Amino acid sequence: MDPAxxxxxxxxxxxxxxxxxxxxxxxxxxxxAVGLTLIFGxxxxxxxxxxxxxxxxxxxxxxxxxxxGVDPYFILFVAIPLFFMVGxxxxxxxxxxxxxxxxxxxxxxxxxxxxxxQNVALVSWSGDFRFVRPWHLSVALRVGGTTFNLSQxxxxxxxxxxxxxxxxxxxxxxxGRVMRATAQDRDAATLMGxxxxxxxxxxxxxxxxxxxxxxxLVAPLYSVYPTAGLQFVLLSYVVVVLGGLGDxxxxxxxxLIVAAVEVAGSYVFGIAWKEIFYFLLFILVLVFRPAGLFGxxxxxxxxx
Amino acid sequence: MRHRAIPFVALIVALLASGTHxxxxxxEYKLGVLEPLTGPLxxxxxxxxxxxxIVRDMINERGGVMGKKLTFAxxxxxxxxxxxxxxxxLITREGVKIIIGTFSSRLCGAASEVAARHNVxxxxxxxxxxxxxxxxxxxxxxxxxxxxxxxxxNVEFIAKHLAPRFNLKPNQIKIAxxxxxxxxxxxxxxSARLRAKQEFGMQELAAEYYxxxxxxxxxxIVLKLKQLNPDIVHHIGFGNDAVLFWRQSKEQNxxxxxxxxxxxxxxxxxxxxxxxxxxANGVFALLEPGPGFRLEALKPEGQKIEREFRExxxxxxxxxxxxxxxxxxxxxxxLKLVLDRAGTDDPDKFNAAVxxxxxxxxxxxxxxxxxxxxxxxxxxxxxxxYMLQWQNSQLVxxxxxxxxxxxxxWIPLGAWDxxx
Numbered sequence: 001m002d003p004a005x006x007x008x009x010x011x012x013x014x015x016x017x018x019x020x021x022x023x024x025x026x027x028x029x030x031x032x033a034v035g036l037t038l039i040f041g042x043x044x045x046x047x048x049x050x051x052x053x054x055x056x057x058x059x060x061x062x063x064x065x066x067x068x069g070v071d072p073y074f075i076l077f078v079a080i081p082l083f084f085m086v087g088x089x090x091x092x093x094x095x096x097x098x099x100x101x102x103x104x105x106x107x108x109x110x111x112x113x114x115x116x117x118q119n120v121a122l123v124s125w126s127g128d129f130r131f132v133r134p135w136h137l138s139v140a141l142r143v144g145g146t147t148f149n150l151s152q153x154x155x156x157x158x159x160x161x162x163x164x165x166x167x168x169x170x171x172x173x174x175x176g177r178v179m180r181a182t183a184q185d186r187d188a189a190t191l192m193g194x195x196x197x198x199x200x201x202x203x204x205x206x207x208x209x210x211x212x213x214x215x216x217l218v219a220p221l222y223s224v225y226p227t228a229g230l231q232f233v234l235l236s237y238v239v240v241v242l243g244g245l246g247d248x249x250x251x252x253x254x255x256l257i258v259a260a261v262e263v264a265g266s267y268v269f270g271i272a273w274k275e276i277f278y279f280l281l282f283i284l285v286l287v288f289r290p291a292g293l294f295g296x297x298x299x300x301x302x303x304x
Numbered sequence: 305m306r307h308r309a310i311p312f313v314a315l316i317v318a319l320l321a322s323g324t325h326x327x328x329x330x331x332e333y334k335l336g337v338l339e340p341l342t343g344p345l346x347x348x349x350x351x352x353x354x355x356x357x358i359v360r361d362m363i364n365e366r367g368g369v370m371g372k373k374l375t376f377a378x379x380x381x382x383x384x385x386x387x388x389x390x391x392x393x394l395i396t397r398e399g400v401k402i403i404i405g406t407f408s409s410r411l412c413g414a415a416s417e418v419a420a421r422h423n424v425x426x427x428x429x430x431x432x433x434x435x436x437x438x439x440x441x442x443x444x445x446x447x448x449x450x451x452x453x454x455x456x457x458n459v460e461f462i463a464k465h466l467a468p469r470f471n472l473k474p475n476q477i478k479i480a481x482x483x484x485x486x487x488x489x490x491x492x493x494x495s496a497r498l499r500a501k502q503e504f505g506m507q508e509l510a511a512e513y514y515x516x517x518x519x520x521x522x523x524x525i526v527l528k529l530k531q532l533n534p535d536i537v538h539h540i541g542f543g544n545d546a547v548l549f550w551r552q553s554k555e556q557n558x559x560x561x562x563x564x565x566x567x568x569x570x571x572x573x574x575x576x577x578x579x580x581x582x583x584a585n586g587v588f589a590l591l592e593p594g595p596g597f598r599l600e601a602l603k604p605e606g607q608k609i610e611r612e613f614r615e616x617x618x619x620x621x622x623x624x625x626x627x628x629x630x631x632x633x634x635x636x637x638x639l640k641l642v643l644d645r646a647g648t649d650d651p652d653k654f655n656a657a658v659x660x661x662x663x664x665x666x667x668x669x670x671x672x673x674x675x676x677x678x679x680x681x682x683x684x685x686x687x688x689x690y691m692l693q694w695q696n697s698q699l700v701x702x703x704x705x706x707x708x709x710x711x712x713x714w715i716p717l718g719a720w721d722x723x724x
Contacts, residue, residue, distance in 0.1 A: 014527045017556070021523040028520070119342055127347030129543050131579035138583070140555045147555045222520070223544040223579065227344045231517055231544075259521075266524035271514040272485065 013145030018263050020146045026252075026259035027156030028218055032232050033239040033251045034163050035210035041246015042183040042203045043099065048110040050236065051229020052117035053208050057083065057215015058224040059125060065132045065219075072134060072216050073154065083212025087205035095204055096197070114229075121226035129223040137220045155217040160252070162210060167248040179203060183246060238282045244292025253294065257281070329364065333372040333643075336379065336394035336424075338405030338415055343382035344517075345408050348569070351628030352407045352430060353378075358616045359633035369643045381406050384414040391418040401649040402427060404636060407628070409433035409451075409487045416444045423651055429635025430628075432567075433487045434495075437679040443651050445658060445680040447635040447672075451491025453684040454566035457590050458492070459499040461691050462506075462536055465703055466562055469715045470535065475505035480534035482525065482549070484516040484570075489540040492566050496538055509534050516542040522549045523556065530558045535716075537563045541570025547579045554583065554720050561716035564691075566590035568627025577697045584694040585723040586714040588702075592630035592670045594692045596701040596710030602666040609637070613669045634669035638682075641674070671707065 036050045060079055061072040090113075098109045139150040170176035182189045182199045190196050222228065239258050243250025258278050265277040285293060337356060340349035356376070363374050377398040381387035387406060394400050395418070402425040406412045412431030419426035420441035428436065428444070432451040437444065463474040470477075481497055483489040493511070500506040509532040512525060526549065529537065537560050539549060546565070565571035565588065572589035599607045613633060617625040625633070638661075643649065646657035658676050665673040665688050673686035691703035693712055702712040714723050 010531060014531065017527055018524060021521055025521045122342055122346055127344075127350065129347065129573070129575040129579075131547070131575070133579065133581070137551075147557075149555055223547060223575070225347065225543070227517075230344075231520065234518070235520075263521060263524050266521075267528055271512050271519070271525045275515070275518060 009145075014267075016144065017146045018267055020148060022256065022260045022263045024148065024152040024156050025263065026256035027159045028152070028214075028221070028255075029232070029235060029239055029259055030163055030252045030255035031155060031159035031214040031217060032211060033236040033243070033255055034159075034166055034248055035207035035214070036236050037240045037243065037246055037248065037251045038166065038210070039204060039207040040240055042179050043095075043200050044183075045095065045099070045106050046103075046110065046237075047207070048107065048233075049113040049117060050211055051231075051233030052114050052121075053083065053086070053211045053229075054215040054218070054232060055121060055224075055226065055229040056086075056117065057212040058219040058222075058228055059121065059215075060212070061216040061219035062130050062132050062224045065134065066130075072132060072219055075216050076158075076213055079212050079216045080209050084205045084209040086212065087208030088201060090208065091201045091204040095200070099197075099200055118226050118229075125226070127226055129225050131223055132219045134220055149221075151220045155221070158217060159214075162213065163248050163252045166206070166210070170248065175202070235278070238278055240292075241282060242285055242293055244294045247292065247294055250292055250294040254292070257293075329368045329371065329373040331372045332375045333369050334375050334377050334398065334400055336391075336398060336400035336403035336405075337376045338379045338381045338387060338391055338394065338403055338411075339407060340382055340387075340411065341378075341380040345382070345410070348407055348628050349381075351626060352632040354621065355617075355625070355629035355632035356404065356429075356636050358620055358629065359613070359636045362612065362616055363637070363640050369640050370647055374640075381411050381415060384410055387411040387415040388418050391415040392422075395419065395422045395424050401425060402639070404429060404639065406431060407632070409436075409491075412436055416441060420444055425649065425651055425654055427635070427639050430631040432491060434491045435487070437677075437681040441680075442655075445676065445682075447638050447674075447682050447687070448631055449684050449687045449689065450681065451488050452495035453687070454492040454590055454689070455495030455497075456499055456684060457689045457691075458496050458538065458564050458566050459504065459506075461588070461590070461703055462500070462538075462562075462564060463504045465691075465712070466536070466564075466715065469712075470561055472535070475507075477504075477506045477536060478509055478532075478534045479506050479536045479538055480509045480529050480532060481511040481538045482529070483513055483538075483540040484542045484545060485513040486516075486542070488567065489513070489542070492540050493538070514545070516545040519545050519548065522552045525549075526552050526556045526558050529560075530556060533560075535561045539563055539565055539571070540567065541565060543570060543573070543575070546570035546576055550576075550580060550584070550587070557720065559717070559719070562586070562588060563717075564588045564590075568592075568631070571694075572627060572692070572699070574626060574699075577694060577699065581697055582724065583720075585696065586717045587694045588712075589692050589694075589699065590689055591627055591692045591699070592625075592634075593690045593707065594699045594701045595624060596708045597671075597690070598707055598709055601707045602671050603664065606666045606668055606671060610669050610671070613637075630670055634672060637669055638672075638674055641668075 039047050061075055064070040064075045098106050136150040141148040178194055179199050182196050239254040243254030261278045262274045265274045339353050340346050360374050368374055379390035379394050381390050403419050404427045406415050407430040409431045412428050416426040420443050426444045428446040430448055434450045434452050467474045481493050483493040571587045572591050577584050617629050642657050646654045661674050663674040667673050671688045675683045675686045690701050692699040693702045700710040701708040702710050
């Protein structure tokens with residue numbers, strides 16, 4: 001009775017739709033993961049509060065839409081500089097003090113920040129599920145037997161643009177090169193006259209700006225609530241490890257792989273299996289390619 | 305002379321009036337209240353607390369409990385571990401003899417275990433884990449039916465109301481089960497599966513579980529179910545998952561005859577209507593009574609207290625009672641009835657009072673009756689439940705028909721754009 005076993009026109013449509021869903025879902029995951037991989041790769045800090053900045057981005061979209069009727073796509077222009085500032089402030093107030101501390105201290109700090117932000121949101125805005133319903137959410141584009149949700153398509157396109165932009169920034173600009181140098185060896189970079197504190201500040205701010213933008217874009221697709229970030233954050237760690245720490249293109253491809261595993265696994269074996277599959281993949285990658293599928297061998301220990 | 309008498313008379317009247325309202329309450333009675341007030345379960349926990357506070361005030365306006373003013377000792381149960389330690393604190397530090405709580409099936413097991421160990425009464429208003437009353441704990445009671453009761457009512461509705469309106473016999477119904485994987489979702493789904501199959505011979509096409517906190521795309525399951533072509537989708541959702549399933553079913557043009565849910569979360573929460581507006585039309589959710597509910601169908605004492613409860617909720621929140629209010633508040637009201645009857649919180653005498661309480665359907669808030677089993681569970685058939693349907697952004701009561709003025713529409717559900 002497994003529907004995947006019967007082949008017919010309906011089946012081919014279903015497979016095509018699964019492909020579409022994979023790409024669109026992968027786009028969302030990539031959007032969330034690029035900021036994380038940047039911070040992870042350059043600062044060597046696992047930001048456990050990443051999901052909470054996503055949640056704050058979602059609330060920004062929700063309140064702007066509810067109070068002033070502003071479409072989330074316009075809010076994006078406000079969100080990016082705003083979250084850049086939030087990133088700077090968070091770095092100065094919280095991260096700067098623990099950047100040279102042990103990983104345990106960093107984990108406790110960012111985890112504490114995560115709990116703090118969740119509860120600030122809970123106290124300020126209550127635990128209700130809230131929804132943003134711009135007009136484009138109910139627009140479904142039909143191509144052949146497949147359906148594309150317009151909001152999801154836009155989120156996907158922006159995530160690709162963002163990833164490519166960050167990739168180019170890291171690869172071709174002087175600041176990008178300085179950031180990569182710091183990632184490779186903090187002490188050597190300092191000896192070469194690089195202000196590593198400035199690099200970290202910038203990295204953290206860019207990472208938070210990216211995830212803030214992601215929050216604004218996913219707000220229409222999911223409900224907005226204080227622990228909304230947890231829905232995606234575990235998965236972004238998988239994506240980041242799959243793609244290789246600090247690798248933008250790897251994050252995009254890792255996202256597509258996770259989405260494919262999730263979508264195909266849910267369809268063929270049942271929806272309860274999806275996490276088993278991608279965490280299995282996660283473990284296999286850690287065992288056989290600890291630097292990630294596309295990462296440079298040994299890069300996981302760089303700068304440690 | 306007459307003019308000078310007027311203020312005097314008014315003063316006497318005012319004094320009399322205030323005297324009848326605030327009966328003299330001698331002392332306070334402190335009740336332990338355990339609800340999740342922060343963390344992921346807080347959104348419902350706070351609503352429960354609101355329901356408890358509303359009925360606490362009603363109780364104090366009506367003579368308190370055992371002649372004393374009812375007060376709360378609050379505790380925040382964010383997860384099972386905290387629930388247990390906070391129950392402990394309420395008992396040892398606050399000295400409470402009765403704890404009321406905790407809404408979530410994740411919490412009630414751990415908290416009640418602690419209470420029972422201290423020989424303290426644990427009064428559950430909302431958690432529906434079927435295991436709750438099956439652990440041999442002597443001081444544990446529950447006013448709401450358990451998850452198996454929800455499954456029982458859902459299948460009753462499908463077999464007795466929907467099947468005839470589809471011109472199908474119950475054994476011709478093809479049904480797909482989908483559920484979030486909490487003990488609540490599983491309890492409802494498994495009991496519904498069992499009853500659908502054994503009692504009515506319905507054809508089960510699928511039974512799928514998922515974790516609502518990590519589900520980001522329902523398209524794969526929508527596609528899978530679409531190919532199986534069920535008449536009924538029995539979906540227990542929690543929050544975002546319900547909205548996602550419904551929106552993506554529309555995107556994929558997945559057509560079926562009805563969707564049936566149970567409980568105040570997911571499709572049964574007001575958030576679902578807010579998220580989807582009129583696109584929500586047609587969904588069924590088993591709940592406490594909503595708009596359309598006929599007060600006249602209740603017994604006179606039930607009518608009176610239900611009307612007063614609604615007015616109190618309206619005054620505090622500006623809306624009709626929501627699911628959380630309707631579980632917590634009426635549960636507390638039944639506790640008051642028991643305490644007044646027992647006159648003490650001594651567990652043995654309290655137990656005798658619980659067992660002797662026998663109220664038919666329609667006697668209390670929500671049209672509930674009371675008859676506890678030996679295990680401390682209020683009976684399925686006394687705790688009357690109702691099927692509500694989303695109609696133009698409102699959940700209205702549609703079944704059983706003798707209790708309501710509204711009628712179920714869109715049977716079977718037509719094309720997605722025809723449900724206006």
